[in-house]
Amino acid sequence: MSHLFELVGIHFAYPGQPDVLRALDLTLDQGERIAITGPNGSGKSTLLRLMVGLLRPQSGLIMAFGEPRRHERDFRLVRQRVGLLFPDPDDQLFCPTVAEDVAFGPLNLGKTRQEALEMVEQTLARLQLSHLRARVTHTLSSGEKRLVSLATVLAMEPAVLLLDEPTNGLDESTEARLIAILAALPQALLVVSHNAQFRHAVTHRQFRLEQGLLHPMAGPAEEDSPSLPRACRSHPDPVP
Numbered sequence: 001m002s003h004l005f006e007l008v009g010i011h012f013a014y015p016g017q018p019d020v021l022r023a024l025d026l027t028l029d030q031g032e033r034i035a036i037t038g039p040n041g042s043g044k045s046t047l048l049r050l051m052v053g054l055l056r057p058q059s060g061l062i063m064a065f066g067e068p069r070r071h072e073r074d075f076r077l078v079r080q081r082v083g084l085l086f087p088d089p090d091d092q093l094f095c096p097t098v099a100e101d102v103a104f105g106p107l108n109l110g111k112t113r114q115e116a117l118e119m120v121e122q123t124l125a126r127l128q129l130s131h132l133r134a135r136v137t138h139t140l141s142s143g144e145k146r147l148v149s150l151a152t153v154l155a156m157e158p159a160v161l162l163l164d165e166p167t168n169g170l171d172e173s174t175e176a177r178l179i180a181i182l183a184a185l186p187q188a189l190l191v192v193s194h195n196a197q198f199r200h201a202v203t204h205r206q207f208r209l210e211q212g213l214l215h216p217m218a219g220p221a222e223e224d225s226p227s228l229p230r231a232c233r234s235h236p237d238p239v240p
């Protein structure tokens with residue numbers, strides 16, 4: 001069976017800048033949950049943007065859903081099946097209200113207004129955000145914005161979730177709620193996070209991105225917070 005994603009020998013540099021990624025390889029399979037950490041500026045967000053075609057590598061191959069992806073039309077199809085959560089919710093939320101923001105993706109995928117509204121209700125309920133439905137998006141708190149951003153991604157029912165620093169700005173109980181939500185999802189997951197506890201809770205395999213390459217991490221011994229719990233890694237409960 002082919003990988004959901006297979007990146008081979010990816011090389012990337014921003015114009016006039018030193019190399020960010022150098023011959024980077026990565027695979028993501030059905031049901032896999034991968035975390036990437038690494039120093040600031042090492043290229044983690046860049047990698048996620050490359051995977052959905054918001055940037056193009058100078059060389060190397062990006063395979064997604066069994067097909068090579070090179071052109072904008074290829075990546076348009078990838079973006080319909082891959083949900084990317086940006087590190088800054090203000091980059092994700094651009095509609096006047098929460099309900100409109102969550103409906104945007106399903107409508108864009110060709111759902112009817114009724115289907116999109118049903119998806120809005122389901123997704124907000126699943127994330128315990130129904131009370132925010134009519135709120136003006138830019139008046140939300142930063143934690144609320146982050147969860148609503150996740151709702152906009154989940155409402156598209158993506159096959160793969162790419163989450164860039166999803167715990168930024170979340171308080172402890174909201175972070176625990178996010179862990180429970182992610183643990184209950186069936187999708188393959190690639191999380192970029194500096195939060196070691198979160199990475200352990202939601203992923204099975206971890207890498208450190210450094211010097212343009214992904215280095216497998218052996219486990220908690222390599223972690224910055226080795227004694228933190230892994231309790232929610234396979235959370236048995238449905239989303240509250």
Ligand SMILES: Nc1ncnc2c1ncn2[C@@H]1O[C@H](COP(=O)(O)OP(=O)(O)OP(=O)(O)O)[C@@H](O)[C@H]1O
Nearest residue numbers: 014015017020038039040041042043044045046047
């Ligand atoms: N649009 C851009 N133009 C030029 N350089 C950029 C651009 N975006 C990012 N960079 C640079 O590319 C490098 C990688 O950035 P990136 O945001 O991918 O790092 P990161 O690992 O996600 O960092 P952090 O942990 O701080 O979020 C950094 O040196 C950054 O300054």
